[in-house]
Amino acid sequence: MENHNGKWRLAGYDVISDELYNIRGDNANITEYDTEEAAQAAAIIQIQRIEELQPIEEAGEIQDKICIIDPNGKPKLFEPKIKIPNPNKN
Numbered sequence: 001m002e003n004h005n006g007k008w009r010l011a012g013y014d015v016i017s018d019e020l021y022n023i024r025g026d027n028a029n030i031t032e033y034d035t036e037e038a039a040q041a042a043a044i045i046q047i048q049r050i051e052e053l054q055p056i057e058e059a060g061e062i063q064d065k066i067c068i069i070d071p072n073g074k075p076k077l078f079e080p081k082i083k084i085p086n087p088n089k090n
Contacts, residue, residue, distance in 0.1 A: 006071045007032035008039035010046055013065040013077065020067060020075060039068045043078040 009032055011020040022030050023046055033039040043066045054063045067075040 005032070007034065008036055008071060009033070009069040010039060010043055010078075011067045011069055011075055012046070012050075013067050013075075015062050015064060023066075036068070036070070040078065040080075043068055044080060047078075047080065 009030060010023045012023050013020055024030055031042065033042060046066050050064050050066070056063055066078045068078050069075050
């Protein structure tokens with residue numbers, strides 16, 4: 001994915017089709033971040049959203065993933081160091 005503006009971005013990764021897709025913010029624009037840390041914080045929120053839509057117990061290995069796109073356009077799979085709970089579970 002191209003990224004020529006010096007900002008960090010997020011992309012979804014569809015495991016089945018092996019493709020990246022844009023993640024849009026609440027205002028329907030592609031959200032950009034000034035720092036990697038800000039992109040990582042946003043990625044955690046996106047992982048929670050995926051977990052709501054595709055619970056790992058049901059989706060298993062085919063659950064979508066999140067990539068962080070660096071300012072040079074290089075995607076890297078985001079793998080948080082902590083387990084992110086499903087917000088729908090007690």
